[in-house]
Amino acid sequence: MFLCIGTNMTEAHPVAATFLKNAVLNGAELIVVDPRKQPLVSFASLHVPIKVGSDIAFLNGVMNVLITDDLYDREFVSSCCVGFEELKAKVLEYPPKKAAELCGISEDLIREVAHRLAAAESCMLCYTLGITEHTCGKNNVMSTANLQMLLGNMGMECGGVNPLRGQNNVQGACDMGALPNVFPGYQAVTNPDARAKFEKAWGVKNLPDKNGLMIPQMMEGLVDGTVKAFYIFGENLANSEPDIAKVEHELSSAEFIVCQDIFPTETTRFADVIFPAAAWCEDDGTFTNSERRVNRVRxxxxxxxxxxxxxxxxxxxxxRMGHEWSSASSQELWDNEVSVLAPSLAGIKYKRIENDGLQWPCTNEDHPGTCFLHQDGCFTCGLGQFNPVDWTPPAEVPDDEYPFVLSTGRRLYQYHTRTQTGRSGMDFLLPEETADISPADARKLGIDHDEIIKVRSRRGAFEVKANVTEQIPPGMVWMAFHFRDTCANWLTNPVYDPDTMTAEYKACAVTVEKL
Amino acid sequence: MTTGTIRLNGNDVEFEPGQSILDVARDNGIDIPTLCYLKGATPTGACRMCVVEVAGARSLIAACSTPVTDGMEILTDSERVHRARKLNVELLLASGTHNCLTCEANGNCRLQDLAYHYGITDIPFSITPQPYPTETDNPFIIRDFTRCILCGRCVQACNEVVVNLAISYGYRGADSKIVAGTDVPYFESDCVFCGQCVEVCPVGALVEKKSRYMGRPWDMKKVRTTCPYCGVGCQLWLHINKEGKIAKVTAVEDGAPNKGRLCVKGRFAYDFIYSEDRLTTPLIKENGEFREASWDEALDLVAEKFKELKEIYGPDSIAGVSCARSINEDSYQMQKLFRSVIGTNNIDHCART
Known part of the structure; x- marks a missing residue:
């Protein structure tokens, strides 16, 4: 069984979706939790169209039924997990009636999901940015983990909590320590032993001991003057961050910006210096995919x-800043530095990944790699910790002035800000953005399919073609951020999860105007 | 069905329950030619190229779609078998236009291989002209129905492998055609341009438009790499022509994780690297305009500026964002620069956005 929540896999991870569809054709059950009737829904035995941002209410409601109807995996919970009583106390505050009201679905549907999940031998939970891009993103993730632990669906090949990473090497960039709190291999910068290890390896003294800034904090620092210089490597922040007007104000406030890219972008306009970089196919190296598999790039x-x-x-x-580094190729960097310094990657060397890649943890050169984590309920941290969480609404919800919720995402035929797909002929398949709205709302507002309408939020407005589609529930507008002039990020709300600083791309309030 | 023994070309061989004659033969190193057979999909027995002789059977039977049973006696290499296969190839060659001269599949065509194998020089049947015009109205896939042998591999791939449910058999008899939706061009149908149909086409009926006239298969070098788009990490073969350019992209058949599958971006959105828009020289902004600079000048400028800011405001006045599209080694190097040279942990990337 699969439980897909907040993942439009068919468009964002098309090849992963093919395997899921194969499983469905072979008899696996699929439950899709998504406000939209997105393409995966036609393969699902149940579609749970929860309101945008009500994931925790839904998951707590399902867990309420699992506990009150005694359907959960008692053995797994008692032997592999801690914090059950606290979880129970919290989810008991979410009886199906209350959860159903918060989610805009029926009580019966919540009960049905719980019973089907409990009846399944195992269930693989998949999520993508529909879970994380909320002000409660971290709690959303915790909630999915709570559910899977409660069901005993952890530590097995067809179970687990499976985030599908959006970009080819977002997993790898994390693994490499391109994060403000960890060195390569998730070794905390606040840990003196880790600092000592990297000081020795890199031949330096006094590596910084406090966590650095996350992207939104960096950009706010450009305005308040605490950050003077900003080095942007291969990111088109001027289109990809929420509230473009704010982002551009931040970028224009910087004292000094360096961009390193393969194309001029909306972001490189703000640079003082631009470094032209090698692209994919112009350098050897490695990418790490969603399965933690390190693959070669040639x-x-x-x-x-x-x-x-x-x-x-x-x-x-x-x-030029006084440091001579010896590694002079990607292979030397990986074999002599990365895999030496990151214990979970120690067994991965270029010679071992000539063909198929290896999945970390891979701790020595005889290690076959690790297909799935927490085998037999043995969690990396020991016992699995339940983290009971409360539902919280999105920071901005529809009101009389802005009566629609705007949710954003990706479309199959373009990729992010189109720097690559816009130069590969994909415009033929998707030449422009649309505002996807429901037939009911279109009727109410007298809007025809393909009619130009105006979408406005408290941050911005633009004219765009209406796409009237059954995919969208009433009260919702759905858009992507592929095209500059009609980029959803002129409208999105720059509010963030307090811990992860992930922006709430999935929910803000807009109005739709007939012209 | 149970494990047992069959007699294959005079030798006793074991089989596993559920294996077809084709499976058992291939497990034992015996080549049976196929055209329609597609690994991982339900065998259709459509092309009849894999016919074999089975003792007691009235006619030749298709090896791909016939399960073996205990005690079966099979001949894969008899004169009767080869006569039937050759006749099959001759009939296929007579259906439509199989002119290899400018066919993209020349050198990579199962029908051409079989015609060569059976030494077919003259086709003893009149050639049936094929009535359907070639579809060239999209930039990615050409559908040349005159070369289609109706093997149905594309239909199997679309419906059973990638499950995009866009194409099927249409019409009947001599009018048969592989159709998208109600026989509309791919672009107007539910087709999502994953190109899996092109990947499995054994002839030149479905070809990549971008790769046309880019080079012959025997002149291509294949290089394995990883797709630069989403986080699935599909394994690709880049087909590099004599000029060193990517002529086309195909999937690595048994490679993890994609097992021979790709999507529209992985297969067709590779040529951005050749765009005229590429940044090719360091640029320095002066009076609001960018001017070209040497590496030395640009690097020195940045290094000096960073040193100056670090000196005046401290290392935390500098922040950097790494790239989740580029290789691991680049992100490693950038965080090393920030931590060990600049002296700040102000290094992040878009994982959170």
Whole structure:
């Protein structure tokens, strides 16, 4: 069985979705929890169209039924988990009636989901940004983990909590320590032993001992003057961050911006210096996918003009700031530094991943890699910790002035801000953005399919073509951020989960105007 | 059905329950030619290329769709079998236009291989002209019905492998055609342009438009790499032509995690690297305009500025965002620069956004 919540896999991870569809054709059951009737729904035995941002209410409601009807995995909970009593106390505050009201679905549907989950031998839970891009994103994730632990669906091949990572190497960038709190391999910068280890390896003294800033904090620092210089490597922040007007004010406030990219973008306009970089196919290296599999990437041609590999640019800067680094190729960086310094990657060397990649943890060169985590309920931290959480609404909810909820995401035929797909012929398949609205709302507002309408939030407004579709429930507008002039991020709300600082791209209030 | 023994070309061999004649033969190193057979999909027995002789059977039977049973006696290499296969190839060659000269599949075509194998020089049947025009109205996939042998691999791939449910068999008899929806162009149908149909087409009926005239298969070098789009990490073969350019992308058949599958972006959205828009030289902004600069000048400028800011405001006055699209080694190097050279943990990337 699969429980897909907040994941439009068919469009955002199309090949992963093919395997899920194969399983459904072979008899597996699929439950899709999503406000939209997105493409996966046609393969589902149950579609649970919860309101945007009501995930925790739904999951707590399901757990309420599992506990009150005594359907949960008592053995797994008692032998592998801690904190059950606290979880029980919390989810008992969410009887199906209350949960159903918060989610805009029926009580029976919540009961039905709970009973089907309990009856399944195992269930794989998949989520994507529908879970994380909320002000309660961290709690949403905790809630999915609570459910899977309660059902005993952890530590097995067809179970677990499976986030589908959005970009080819977002997993790897985390693993490499491109995060303000950890060195490569998730070793905390606040840990003196970890600092000592990296000081020795890198031949430096006094590595910084407090966590650094996260992206939204960096950008706010550009305005208040605490951050003077901003080095943006391969990110188009001017389109990808919420509230473009705010983002552009922040970028224009910087004293000094360095951009390193393969194309001029809306973001490079703000740069003082632009470094031209090698692209995919112009350098050897590795990407790490959603399954923690480290795969090889290979060079087939030289970068154009004077463009250089990114690692080379960083190495040159280090040299000009007084540091000579010995590794002079991606393989040397991986084999001699990354895999030496990150214990979970210790067994992964280029020679071992010539063909299929290896999944970390892979702790020595004889280790076959790890297909799934927490085997037999043995969690990395020991016992699995239940983290009871309360539902909280999105920061901005529809009101009389802005009566629609805008939720955002990705479409199959474009990728993010179109820097790549916009230069690969994909515009033929998706030449422009649309505002997707329900037939009921279209009728109410007298809007025809393909009619140009105006969508407005407290942050911005633009004209865009209406796409009237049964996919969308009444009260919702759905858009992507692929096209500059009609980018959903002119409208989105720059509010963040307090811990993860992930923005609430999935919910803000807008109005739809017929022109 | 149980494990047992069959007699295959005079030798006793074991089989597992559920295996087809084709499976058992291939497990034992015996080649049976196929055109329609697609691993992982329900065998259809459509092309009849894999016919074999089974003792007691009245006619030749298709190896791909026939399960073995205990005690079966099978001949895969008899004269009767080869006569039937050759006749099959001749009939296929007579249906439509199988002209190899400018066919993209030349050198990578199962029908051409079989015609060569059976030494077919003259086709003893009149060639039936094929009535359907070639579809070229999208930038990615060409559907040349004159070369289609109706093997149905594309239908199996679309419906059973990637489950996009966009194409099926249409019409009947001599009018048969592989149709998208109600026989509309791919672009107007439910097709999502994953190109799995092209990947499995054994002839030149379905080809990648971008790769046309980019080079012959025997001139291509295949390089394995990982897709640069979503987090699935599909394994690709880049087909590199004599000029060193990517002529086309196909999936690594048995590679993890995608097992021979790709989506529209992985298969067709690779040529952005050749865009005229690429940044090719360091740029420095002066009086609001960018001007070209040497690496030395640009790098020195940035290094000096960072040193100056670090000196005046401290290392935490500098912040950086790494790239979740680029390789691990680049992110490693950037965080190392920030931590060990600049002296700040102000390094992040878009995992949170």
């Amino acid at each position: 060079k087939v041609s030289e970068p154009p003009g004077m463009a250089k590999p990114n690692w080379w640019i960083f190495r040159e800067l280090a040299k």
